[in-house]
Amino acid sequence: MCTLIAELWHYRELLWTLVIRELRVRYKNSVLGFFWSLVNPLVTVLVMTIVFKYVMGMRIANYSAYVLTAYLPWTFFQFALLDSSQTILVYMQVIKKIYFPRALLPLATTLANFIHFVLAMGVLLLYLYLYVGTPLQWGLLLVPLVMLAELLMVMGLSLIVACWNAFYEDVKYLVSVGLQLLFFLSPIIYFSEQVHHMSLLPDAYREPIFWAYHLLNPMATYAMAYRKLILPPITVVQQNPGLSAPPVQFPDMPLPYWLLGVNLLMAVSVSLLGLLYFRRKEWDFVERP
Amino acid sequence: MAAVSEQTPSVKEARTPLAIRAEKLTKEFRLTHQPYSSLKGLLLSFLPRRVEHIVALNAISFTVHKGETVAIIGQNGSGKSTLLGLIARVYRPTSGRLEVYGRVAPLLELGAGFHPDLTGLENIYFNGVILGLTRKQISERLEAIIRFAELENYIDAPVRTYSSGMLMRLGFAVAAHVDADILLVDEVLAVGDAHFQQKCYRKIREFQQEGRTILFVSHDMDAVRQIAPRALWLDKGILRADGDSDTVVTQYLASTG
Numbered sequence: 001m002c003t004l005i006a007e008l009w010h011y012r013e014l015l016w017t018l019v020i021r022e023l024r025v026r027y028k029n030s031v032l033g034f035f036w037s038l039v040n041p042l043v044t045v046l047v048m049t050i051v052f053k054y055v056m057g058m059r060i061a062n063y064s065a066y067v068l069t070a071y072l073p074w075t076f077f078q079f080a081l082l083d084s085s086q087t088i089l090v091y092m093q094v095i096k097k098i099y100f101p102r103a104l105l106p107l108a109t110t111l112a113n114f115i116h117f118v119l120a121m122g123v124l125l126l127y128l129y130l131y132v133g134t135p136l137q138w139g140l141l142l143v144p145l146v147m148l149a150e151l152l153m154v155m156g157l158s159l160i161v162a163c164w165n166a167f168y169e170d171v172k173y174l175v176s177v178g179l180q181l182l183f184f185l186s187p188i189i190y191f192s193e194q195v196h197h198m199s200l201l202p203d204a205y206r207e208p209i210f211w212a213y214h215l216l217n218p219m220a221t222y223a224m225a226y227r228k229l230i231l232p233p234i235t236v237v238q239q240n241p242g243l244s245a246p247p248v249q250f251p252d253m254p255l256p257y258w259l260l261g262v263n264l265l266m267a268v269s270v271s272l273l274g275l276l277y278f279r280r281k282e283w284d285f286v287e288r289p
Numbered sequence: 290m291a292a293v294s295e296q297t298p299s300v301k302e303a304r305t306p307l308a309i310r311a312e313k314l315t316k317e318f319r320l321t322h323q324p325y326s327s328l329k330g331l332l333l334s335f336l337p338r339r340v341e342h343i344v345a346l347n348a349i350s351f352t353v354h355k356g357e358t359v360a361i362i363g364q365n366g367s368g369k370s371t372l373l374g375l376i377a378r379v380y381r382p383t384s385g386r387l388e389v390y391g392r393v394a395p396l397l398e399l400g401a402g403f404h405p406d407l408t409g410l411e412n413i414y415f416n417g418v419i420l421g422l423t424r425k426q427i428s429e430r431l432e433a434i435i436r437f438a439e440l441e442n443y444i445d446a447p448v449r450t451y452s453s454g455m456l457m458r459l460g461f462a463v464a465a466h467v468d469a470d471i472l473l474v475d476e477v478l479a480v481g482d483a484h485f486q487q488k489c490y491r492k493i494r495e496f497q498q499e500g501r502t503i504l505f506v507s508h509d510m511d512a513v514r515q516i517a518p519r520a521l522w523l524d525k526g527i528l529r530a531d532g533d534s535d536t537v538v539t540q541y542l543a544s545t546g
Binding site: 013016017018021025028095096097098100 | 318319374377378379380381393395402404406407411414415418419420423424447
């Protein structure tokens with residue numbers, strides 16, 4: 001394990017060069033460059049806001065801010081995994097010629113996506129605090145920690161996905177279907193409070209199921225954490241526009257810090273497991289049948 | 290049969306340190322007749338299937354000392370590229386031992402490490418770093434690399450606009466400037482024009498004078514005789530001969546008729 005990390009450190013120049021290359025290639029032939037990675041989530045969130053506010057009857061002031069705060073971390077999660085699934089095949093010609101730790105490829109793809117995510121989050125925070133006038137809160141100090149946890153988690157998953165896709169190219173399709181499901185299974189367009197009050201859950205098991213869901217779906221934890229740490233607490237009001245029943249109110253739930261701790265531990269383990277698993281398989285890439 | 294000699298034939302390297310030592314080096318590839326690069330194939334793979342084991346290299350033993358230039362000759366499929374791949378640590382040996390001392394720089398095949406949308410300059414950095422230089426070291430050698438590749442006017446153009454000769458020149462120029470201890474040259478020089486080939490051979494001579502180790506795969510027997518004092522002849526994964534290149538080339542040519 002230590003030798004593995006020492007070797008990755010030894011090759012840090014290559015990792016950095018791969019990251020730069022990834023960033024350069026992405027916007028090589030576009031005029032607006034980085035701004036495209038902002039335009040995409042902005043347009044998506046605009047459409048979501050219209051749909052959820054005016055069609056589905058979500059009554060929340062600043063709904064778009066709450067969605068965007070969870071949606072940007074989601075796009076990082078999504079694109080890092082999708083891009084990583086391809087890297088081994090993209091670099092196959094180089095892999096066949098010379099040795100370097102193959103793990104650098106998915107790691108570089110993940111880091112390049114992470115840089116985008118950090119920049120996008122920076123723009124979002126500037127917008128929230130300078131333009132919208134969101135009050136500053138102490139929780140903000142924990143945001144880098146959550147980003148680190150997400151980065152480690154995504155790194156581990158990317159390594160595994162990249163490895164599988166090198167042998168079975170079906171994996172990238174499975175991943176993209178899985179991500180689509182995960183999007184709807186994570187509190188991005190809706191709120192954790194709504195999950196907590198789901199009528200589907202039996203009252204006796206409501207709490208354990210709710211927390212198990214956050215542990216099993218790290219994206220649910222991240223969506224919840226970013227929102228609670230960046231934006232002020234709100235009461236979610238849901239009204240079905242066709243019905244005359246009074247709107248349902250869900251009081252704000254505070255972010256449990258133990259969840260962040262457990263998630264960080266999980267993220268560290270997932271990234272180490274990913275590295276070890278990748279290590280065991282990396283010699284087979286060139287010899288795949 | 291196999292004229293495998295532990296001693297290397299030429300005189301000068303008698304006391305120089307080892308660069309490469311292979312001992313009963315064997316590499317097998319599995320060849321499945323029903324490749325499963327899809328899940329359907331994976332499921333089908335539980336059915337009995339013909340898996341052939343191809344022995345690309347069969348218990349090869351040889352040593353190369355620092356500063357030697359060794360040509361590797363043999364027909365297609367004789368294991369030459371597999372041997373270079375093992376030395377470059379692309380493959381792991383199936384059995385046997387392989388010791389490599391010093392930094393290895395394979396001359397990357399036509400555009401292997403190049404991204405078409407990036408400029409020549411950006412690709413120099415990528416290639417150089419992958420071959421083990423730091424970005425700072427590359428910046429210092431940048432001018433020399435570009436001058437050697439004769440690409441002064443095109444270095445800021447995306448390499449997709451390059452001809453195959455230009456790509457080869459860029460690839461050779463980078464590999465030639467990374468200060469590798471062991472240079473692997475795999476039949477790439479054939480693409481360049483006569484002028485650039487001459488330049489490459491001159492560079493190879495320079496490396497020889499600097500005491501670097503060169504492994505050289507070629508089908509051009511004249512080039513082999515000129516450049517390499519020693520040759521290894523691989524035949525279907527077996528080391529048929531190892532010795533002074535004139536003799537080995539003559540044997541090889543006699544056998545192929």
